[in-house]
Amino acid sequence: MAEDRPLNHDEMLSVLDWYRAAGVDLAVGEEPVDRFAQRPPARVTLPNVPGPAGVVDRPAEPLLLGGDPSEARSLAASAQSLVELERLLGAYDGCGLKLRATQLVFADGNPEAEIMLIGEAPGAEEDRQGKPFVGKSGQLLDRMLGAIGLDRTKVYIANTVPWRPPGNRTPTPEEMALCLPFLHRQVELVAPKLVMTLGGPAMQTVFSTSNGIIKMRGKWSDVSFGNHEVAAIATLHPAYLLRNPAAKQQAWRDMLSLKLRASELGLL
Template identity: 80%
Template sequence: MAETRPLNHDEMLAVLDWYRAAGVDVAVGEEPIDRFAQRPPQRVMPVVASANASTEQRPVETLPLGGDPSEARSLAASAKTLDELQTILGSYDGCGLKLRATQLVFADGNPEADIMLIGEAPGAEEDRQGKPFVGKSGQLLDRMLAAIGLDRTKVYIANTVPWRPPGNRTPTPEEMALCLPFLNRQVELVAPKLVMTLGGPAMQTVFSTTAGIIKMRGKWSSVTIGNHTVEAIPTLHPAYLLRNPPAKEQAWADLLALKVKMSSVGLG
């Protein structure tokens, strides 16, 4: 039988790190709570002074379980620059992922670059630093880019979802629907000449397909993201390559295809 003893300081920190990585974001109280008996929160109408109106605040509607995609589309469309879009996303509360994330992970790289890389969602290290692809998979991505003469000054990097899902799970269709208008506007504002998606979920979002990444990777297609039409190619996610090193051969072929396409459109 394992020894029962209080954890020391380092052990407690290790447990907390494990809980965070697993997506635990709330402590359980001593008494059980009947969530089914709880009433949903209510939106309160701001006080508007008028001769015929009461000055009391009153509930006008219950909040939906999720945000409104039409609101997300309207907010995204209102952004005239990437800075405005980042500010709007920072104050947007429609997607529940924001409530569990440490911070917004908007983008990295050169916003004037002709090549845009699109991943799925931030991981734990990205959530801490506020930049995409800065963990182990990001370090591998940097080496992959360097192999064909690129670095983060020559590409623009974003994710389909700008907040880390708890436990690094795949974003739900509802979460994707709320975040997609912001990604679309981000692509419109960057207006890249070439796009490379990283991993299956990003490929399925950008290419509007349910096909698997193994079937689709390495094939160029013309896609329309928002109002921007661009040539795009899917490849494997660096995190997948870390788990499956033999697949690096396929990713290398995709990188070479990107290098050839760059030359064909006058990008070096």
């Protein structure tokens, strides 16, 4: 049996790193808490500010806790290049995902490519390396691209969310609302002629739908990213294909559809 002793500094850091990788981001007390019995937090408002002669010149407003989507839209719209957009996004503190992630995962591939791939969010390996699709699913994606004559020098790869959610969970609607303006500006600046989404959450975000990936995959639609309209198609996420090899046949048909459309446009 292991010795029951206090952990040293390095051991405590290892344990905390393990908890972070597992998605644990909330400390709990010794006694259980009945969350259903708790009252919702009181609405916090800013006080009225009296002006001259006691006239109130600003009404009380709700105090926004967390990021402001309008700030994200303003920042994203101000970027005139991908380099500037990455810098602005790296300095942006409005999304809480940044506080738990190791680093920003902005993009990979060729920023001048005319084919863009969009995934959901970084995983653990992507969080460590700072690039999208570099783990086992990334290796499979590289093979999928190679099978139709593409590689990372011919495509541009990004995610709907640039920071890893704890435990690889799906980003919340609030987190998506804060990150989406940056994705839209990213697509505008790249201005691809074709877009492929990878996985259900990315498909639902890009196509603005609640439909499942099985129903939507393989179908071309025109999608708008700000002022840029582009033909887009959805396919299954490589991580899903690793867990369900039988689905590779469906993904292969989607890749062939991408190859055909790219050939028609003279991109291959």
